[in-house]
Amino acid sequence: MLSQSRYLDNYWRCNNLPNALGYYKLLPKTNCGECGVPTCLAFAMRLAANSAKASDCPYLDKEIQHQLNEQSLPAVKExxxxxxxxxxxxxxxxxxxxxxxxxxxxxxxxxxxxxxxxxxxxxxxxxxxxxxxxxxxxxxxxxxxxxxxxxxxxxxxxxxxxxxxxxxxxxxxxxxxxxxxxxxxxxxxxxxxxxxxxxxxxxxxxxxxxxxxxxxxxxxxxxxxxxxxxxxxxxxxxxxxxxxxxxxxxxxxxxxxxxxxxxxxxxxxxxxxxxxxxxxxxxxxxxxxxxxxxxxxxxxxxxxxxxxxxxxxxxxxxxxxxxxxxYTDPQKPIQVTPQLYSIGKVTEDSPVYMTTNFSLTYFTVSMDIESSNYPGYLLVVDTEGTSVLTAFAADKINAEKIAQAIDDTKLESKVAHRKLIIPGYLSPLSSKIEEKTQWEVLVGPTDSAEISFFLKKQWRNN
Structure with a gap:
């Protein structure tokens, strides 16, 4: 029979990429919960994500603990x-x-x-x-x-x-x-x-x-x-x-x-x-x-x-x-800080736009506002880095979040009007936003490249 040490060496050699199921096979499968999570499979997933140590399981043999901890170390030392x-x-x-x-x-x-x-x-x-x-x-x-x-x-x-x-x-x-x-x-x-x-x-x-x-x-x-x-x-x-x-x-x-x-x-x-x-x-x-x-x-x-x-x-x-x-996380969208941004030399009469904190969306919209030659405020709402349409579909943007963002940024103290320009894709939320914020909502274009045209047709005529 193989010793535990030789068995583990052979096991890892045959399973080059340690994953949750690989770890799970070596756990006691008692689902005791003493490690801090309810099941051994959940604990195995934490081991695979390097968010737990094998020693957190009180029923693992010391040699197996040592082998698992060795395997969980980065392949390239820091x-x-x-x-x-x-x-x-x-x-x-x-x-x-x-x-x-x-x-x-x-x-x-x-x-x-x-x-x-x-x-x-x-x-x-x-x-x-x-x-x-x-x-x-x-x-x-x-x-x-x-x-x-x-x-x-x-x-x-x-x-x-x-x-x-x-x-x-x-x-x-x-x-x-x-x-x-x-x-x-x-x-x-x-x-x-x-x-x-x-x-x-x-x-x-x-x-x-x-x-x-x-x-x-x-x-x-x-x-x-x-x-x-x-x-x-x-x-x-x-x-x-x-x-x-x-x-x-x-x-x-x-x-x-x-x-x-x-x-x-x-x-x-x-x-x-x-x-x-x-x-x-x-x-x-x-x-x-x-x-x-x-x-x-x-x-x-x-x-x-x-x-x-x-x-x-x-x-x-x-x-x-x-x-x-x-070196960005491919599973996590690049985000900008959710806050109120001033684009150009804004005044109390400048328009207020709203968008999400997905970086590509923010930079596209901010550049289009700047290109319009009409200074404005851009209210960026935290949607966990998702785009406007994705955030809307996943309910990561709603009237409550927008109202909270207005309060958090003290937007009312910065402008004399109460008009908020929202992306065209959020038009179904316009009435709820007005009800929640007591601001007049103007539905803007779906493409921020049309901001200049929108300002000429709607904002300046309001």
Whole structure:
């Protein structure tokens, strides 16, 4: 007979993707409710969603508890870099395909700074860049200080200058071990990462990382097999903050390596390769625009940190937007904050429109209001991120919610009139809204692109 341990190992090997039914088979099926949910199946579903621990079940064998808890850990370990408000988490991923659940910690965009660059350029790169989109701040996250000169003095000066200018998390990159040692002592309180660790310098750099509790970047060098061996050496040295550099001789090889590492970590449960990936798109092109294209490819293929040498906002915006799109929850609509928005220079006579907090709806309507050249208020009602028609069909928008939104935003104190323009699809609710709010309801167009025409025909004649 198989021992429990060997049975569980074989079980998980044959059932690569732990799911609710997989967990359920190993539970006692007593439906005692002592775990906090009424049935064992419900508890299995919580285990599969990582919202419960196997130890919550008092009747599970300790060995099974341990195995289940091990299986519920993220396939890609989460590590932290930096300190305080600027601390970032990378990794912590559980799936290979985004639609299976979601990707968790957004890729950190890291700006590479060379010790051969001018002080003006360095100061510019040390400034965090970003934009606001969909009510979210999209910014760069960290910097990498690179010893391109190969000389100790200019690099140490760069590290010293960094430490006085910013608190962004930092990566220290140098091929010279002695230079790295001195650099690390200057930034050890910032929880940095150092690299690159190769087969040649592994003994010295792993000892340095262990001494100062740094993160390390391990280089694939001759391939994924060698990378796995380096990971084992780093783990044996007591290092837990590990980043994997899967760089190959060309872009295709690098992308293939990154995909293979994630596949082995997630699908094959290879814990040795279950660490965040860092990529260097600048290794393959010196053209800034091309570098951003390569960065986008690497971001889309499992890079947890992308190091780019460019800090120009016009080049970074596509990368920031791509990251935001990839790291949204595919099962949850993107939402904006439900509140009253002023569009243009509003007055007490400005029209008041109403819509839902689905981001695409909000931005479309707000842009059409702005294009009308007629300032107005836009009352955004919380519909859990659904569109107007979907919210109406699911009863996520009604007269009571609209009345509550008017009260919460103190709308009556902002306008002299009592007229509310609602989307055309909500026309069946118009009488109920008037009854509940005591506001006159004007049924607007079904398509916000017709707002200008609507204002000319109805609003200005009222």
């Amino acid at each position: 590590i932290c870099l930096g300190k305080g408000k600027q601390e970032i988490q990378v990794g912590g991923e559980t799936v290979f395909y985004r639609h299976e659940k979601k990707f968790n910690n957004p890729t950190a965009i890291c700006i590479g700074i060379s010790d051969q660059e001018s002080r003006t350029t360095i100061d510019h790169k040390l400034q965090q860049q970003g934009i606001e989109r969909l009510a979210e701040q999209l910014t760069t996250n960290m910097v990498a200080l690179i010893n391109d000169s190969g000389k100790k003095e200019p690099f140490i000066e760069l590290v010293k200058h960094y430490s006085t200018q910013t608190v962004l998390p930092v990566i220290i990159l140098s091929e010279n071990v002695e230079t790295l040692k001195e650099a690390v002592t200057l930034v050890q309180d910032t929880n940095p990462a150092i690299g690159l660790v190769t087969d040649k310098n592994k003994e010295e750099l792993l000892e340095l990382a262990s001494q100062y509790s740094c993160g390390v970047i391990l280089s694939a060098g001759n391939g994924i097999e060698q990378l796995g061996q380096l990971v084992k050496k780093a783990e044996n040295a007591g290092i837990s903050k590990i980043l994997l550099d899967c760089s190959g001789t060309d872009i295709f090889t690098t992308i293939s390596n990154q995909v293979m590492v994630r596949w082995k970590a997630v699908k094959e449960k290879n814990r040795t390769l279950g660490y965040p990936i860092i990529s260097f798109p600048g290794n393959y092109t010196k053209n800034p625009s091309e570098e951003m294209l390569v960065a986008g490819l690497m971001l889309g293929k499992y890079s947890s940190i992308v190091v780019t040498r460019n800090n120009e906002l016009n080049l970074l915006v596509p990368l920031l937007v791509l990251r935001q799109n990839i």
